[in-house]
Amino acid sequence: MYDNECECEYNHIPFVVKGEVSVALEIKCQCQCAEESDQDKYTRISEIIDEYKDKEGSLIQILHLAQGIYGHIPLELQKFIAQRLEIPLSQISGVVTFYSFFSTQPRGENTIKVCLGTACYVRGGKKILDQLIELLKVQVGDTTADGKFTLEVMRCIGACGLAPAISINDEVYKQVNPDKLQSILKEFGEVKK
């Protein structure tokens, strides 16, 4: 009947890969089998590598696109890219760990960024960061064990008048203080003590 049938044992609802077919788009199977498999992601990444391989300075570009597909760049994916590009793994990891926009761990559902521009810093931004590190039990750049939050820092976002500021998923929260922080986090679900 359909070309693509979900293999889950509950509801065999047709699903769509990469928008090629436009049937029953709305009714997605709850099992999420429809999500692209790792293997498919690797296939796509390897196509990108073939395309960019011989272009100069392509490594960053490839890593960027790979992160777009995979979400992050773990060791295994770095090895895959190293093998395909025939360059040392240590060089790939050197680039991945150099730029803060690459992540080696899966990103959380929500990204919290704490502004550490001068104004925010002097008006308590550092304290907010310390509090977050303690509350979420993560270091800067890492993701909480439950996958809910990724903690990052950023330079001035232009909210100096209302410092200290943080942003969550690109929404800015101004004049944050420890109490306010607790309630903001609650919006995103319970924070474990």
Next chain:
Amino acid sequence: MVNLIINNKKISVPEETTILEAAKQNNILIPNLCYLENIHKIGSCRICVVEVEGMRNLQASCMVTVREGMKVYTNSERVKKTRNVLFELMLSDHPKDCLKCERNQKCELQKLGEQIQIKEARFEGQKSQEVMDISSPSIIRDTSKCILCRRCVTVCNEIQGVGALNPQKRGFKTQIGPAMALSLNSVNCAFCGQCTVVCPVGALVEKDATQNVWKALFDKNKRVIVQTAPAIRAALGEEFGYEPGTLVTGKMVSALRQLAFDDVFDTNFTADLTIIEEGNEFLQRVTKALTGEGATLPMITSCSPGWIKFVEHSFPEKLEHLSSCKSPHMMLGALAKSYYAEKLGMNPKDIFVVSIMPCTAKKYEIVRPEMINDGFHNVDAVLTTRELALMIKKAGIDFQALEEDSFDNPLGLSTGAADIFAVTGGVMEAALRTVYEIITGRELPFAKLHITPLVGFEQIKTAEITIKDPKEEFKFLEDFTVKIAVTSGLKGAKYLMDQIVRGESPYHFIEVMGCPGGCISGGGQPRPTTPEIRLKRLQAIYNEDESKAIRKSHENPFVETLYQDYLNEPLGHKSHELLHTHYTKRGKFNELLDE
């Protein structure tokens, strides 16, 4: 030529010379740290700053080339101040535990301190994260001492083509190391140790074996046997104030006796033995190939454990090209615990074999599971040339005052062919001195027995030798042209292997040594190894060869005796058990590949 003025001194130097080099040529010393002549120039430390008239900023003299009419000041107040601050900043993130540091008295950072002479260290800053990586059997990384000069990165990536080390992270958190904080033992490091030779400080050093050796020497129940690789005698002297290229064979043997080793044997002896085994293996392969039985060619030498590890990681499908011969010191270890143990009437468990090697990869080689016979490791400890020097010093031996002494038999006598195992091209030449004579009954037709195209430091050297008028049993080799190639350094090895993979290798026999120049500039040799020093060591080795009465391995009388009394014949049953080995397929990322 370019004319310029440095510190009011008029000088003229060739174009494209850097200010640093120009100054040096004119006996003006500009303190520097990260720069390494001919190898590494990235201007990262900025210690070499100078003032150039008309330029606002101070310049890193190792990076800037001279221009006509340039006026340079290497010692102005501004230069001195800047240099001091840079040095003090460096020290603020350095452990400064020189007294218990491996590099004490031989450290370039210390030497720099002597030149710069700061009176106080004003900054006490945050220390970067320390990683002490003791995972590998060969090399220890201590990032707390690293000054981020990146010499090791250049050597590992550009010269060796391995790329186990690269800068990770950024800014204050930068660390030089394998990917994703992996340990050196869990990546494709060849353990060649070339990085330990260029590291200016104690951040990359060999794993200490002296403790174990002292312990064995103090153990009354152990018979401690020592052997020395061919390259040691041409370099050990440098640690005791001799000019590079001074042969110290006799004094070295005396020193080992004073250290109370029970037998002082020579790895050269088993280098001769290697030639008999490997030469016959080559002849066997060629015979099979020509008589239609089929055999894998080119055959590649297997004496260099760094090369072996490299090829296992990078070309796991091509391991059948490797000669099955163990490296000479492993052969000696295996014989010491069998043949010699029987002669002594001793249990091999009471024998402790120490190898003095120019190499850090040999430390790894001895723990390979393939290197065990009857439950005993063939060799129990490997000391680098540098470690031996430390032991001699620690024992209070006045090296220069030592008498000359000679090696013990039956595992100590060697021919000139064994000496040249220490230099690139030497194993090949030694093998052909014997193989050619087996086939034709005549000497190898080269002046002084040296295959001239194989002598020297070019990355890839090749030669062809056509067989004329062979002995009756080798008639099928009439007019056969043996094509050979020699390379040293792993990048050259990769080139020759890629040829094999593409099915385009024209060669029958290839010699590979893992370190550029061969063992004379191995990862365990005295620092520094400059091109001049390397050349002097090479000359010393050829002198040693030419000074020997016997210069062909098959004429070594003790090797003949060994076959008569014990091994019976080359490639025989006993040989296979003791002297030959097999290899392990590893992946690029150090994963074990299935058969």
